[in-house]
Amino acid sequence: MMSADRYPAMRHLFNVYFGQDFDLFGDTVPEIVSCYKRDDGHRQQDLIREISSFIDEHPDDLDSAFESDYGSAFDPQLWGYTTSSFLDELKRLLSE
Template identity: 60%
Template sequence: MDSIDRYPAMDHFFMIYFGQDFDLFGRTASEIVDCYKENSSHCVQNLIHEIDSYRHQHADDLAFAFEHTYLTEFSPEPWGYTVTSFPDEIQRLLRE
């Protein structure tokens, strides 16, 4: 089963909002998440749940799996995040 089938909210969020044109949605992670929340408020709780599920499924290889699945166009390191801290920050911002 592909990630699009198992984690459709994550696929949409990370491929669109943190994809090639991520700067269209904001200059910081907070601005981008705020834009997502404005445009897709009905999906926020599902995205939080999917990130938890993804983290549980990839407990032994989270950094590798997340980077190779969702960070093909975006690198969180220049923004001060690691590959593993970035989903945590996204969830925190979604909950605000």
């Protein structure tokens, strides 16, 4: 089973909010996360847990695991992040 199947909140965030039509939700990562929190705030803690679990599951292959599971929907480098820094930023914004 792909980890994307084990992490439904992450799959939803990357496919919907950071997918092809991301600009419907904002132009920056903080704007998009803010929109996510308004729309799906009840899933916020689940998403934080999923991100932490994903990072813990892939200590040595985070970039390739992320690319494999979410790369068709989202590339953190296009937004000026590494995979690690983007996931950390997401957790920070979701925790605010």
